C-alpha cells in the first residue's frame with residue numbers, strides 16, 4: 275500500500291521529513307506544509323528553505339500551495355518547477371479562521387464560481403508546463419452536501435490526485451469523519467482518489483476498508499503517523515510492534531537538527547513539546563516525567579526528562 279505523509283504545519287518540516295525518511299523510509303510521498311504566495315513574492319525565505327531540493331535529498335516531495343489568486347499560485351508553481359518539482363498540491367482544506375476569511379483553504383470551497391475560474395487558469399498553466407496539480411480538499415465549507423457540486427467541478431479538470439479529508443470546515447479535525455461522502459467519491463470521482471482522516475492504527479484502517487469495500491491505496495496519514503511513527507510499517511505488514519529503538523533515533527535526530535538551527539533553547543523546546551503532545555500516547559505511566567518535560571526551560575532539563583521517558587521502554 276502506498277503511504278503519503280500528510281502536511282502538518284510546524285511539524286513535518288524538512289528536518290522532521292529527513293529524520294523520518296532516513297530512519298523509517300517507506301513513505302511514497304511527503305507533502306510540505308502550505309506555502310502562501312503573495313503579490314510581493316511567490317514564497318518566503320523560510321518556505322524556500324523548507325522546500326529547497328538540497329534540504330530534501332532522496333525524498334519524494336510535493337510542495338503544497340495555499341492561494342485563491344491564480345497568478346500568485348502560478349508564480350509559486352513556476353518557481354517550484356524551476357527547482358525541479360513536477361507536481362504541486364492545492365490546499366482546499368485549511369479550516370483556520372484567518373485563512374478562510376481571505377477566501378483560501380476551505381474558505382475557497384464556498385465560492386464555486388471563483389474556484390472554477392481559478393482551476394481553469396492553473397490547469398491551463400499546468401498543461402503548458404507539463405506540471406501535475408493534485409488537490410487536497412474537505413467536503414465543503416458550510417455543508418457536506420456541497421461536495422456533490424465540488425466533485426463535479428474537480429471531475430472537469432485533470433486533477434492528478436484528489437485527496438479527500440471527509441469533514442467540513444467547521445468540523446476542524448474533530449468528530450466522526452463523514453464516510454458516506456467518501457463512498458460517493460469512490461463511485462463518482464474521475465480523479466485518482468486518496469483517503470485522509472483519522473487513521474490511527476491497523477484496526478481503524480481495516481474498518482475503513484470494510485466500510486468502503488475497497489482497498490484504500492494510497493492513504494494519507496497525518497496525526498496517526500506522528501503519534502506512532504511505526505504506523506506506516508504496521509499498515510504494510512512489516513511489523514506489528516512500535517519500534518522504540520527507531521523512535522529514539524527519530525527523537526534524537528530531530529532534536530539534534532533543531533538544536534543546530536534554532537536558539538535559544540526555549541525555541542527548540544517549543545518544537546519538541548509539540549511533537550511530544552503526539553508521542554505521549556506511546557509512553558503510558560510516564561506522566562510525572564512529561565510534566566518535567568513540559569516545564570523544562572533549558573535543554574539540560576529536557577534531556578533529563580526525556581532520558582527517563584525513553585528508558586521506560588528499553589528492554
Ligand SMILES: Cc1cc2nc3c(=O)[nH]c(=O)nc-3n(C[C@H](O)[C@H](O)[C@H](O)COP(=O)(O)O)c2cc1C
Nearest residue numbers: 280281282283307308439471472473495496497498
Ligand atoms: C497541526 C496541524 C497542521 C496542519 N497543517 C496542514 C497543512 O499545512 N496543509 C494541509 O493540507 N493540511 C494540514 N493539516 C491537515 C492534515 O494534513 C490532515 O489533513 C489532518 O490532520 C487529517 O488527517 P489525520 O487524521 O491523518 O491527521 C494540518 C493538521 C494539523 C493537526
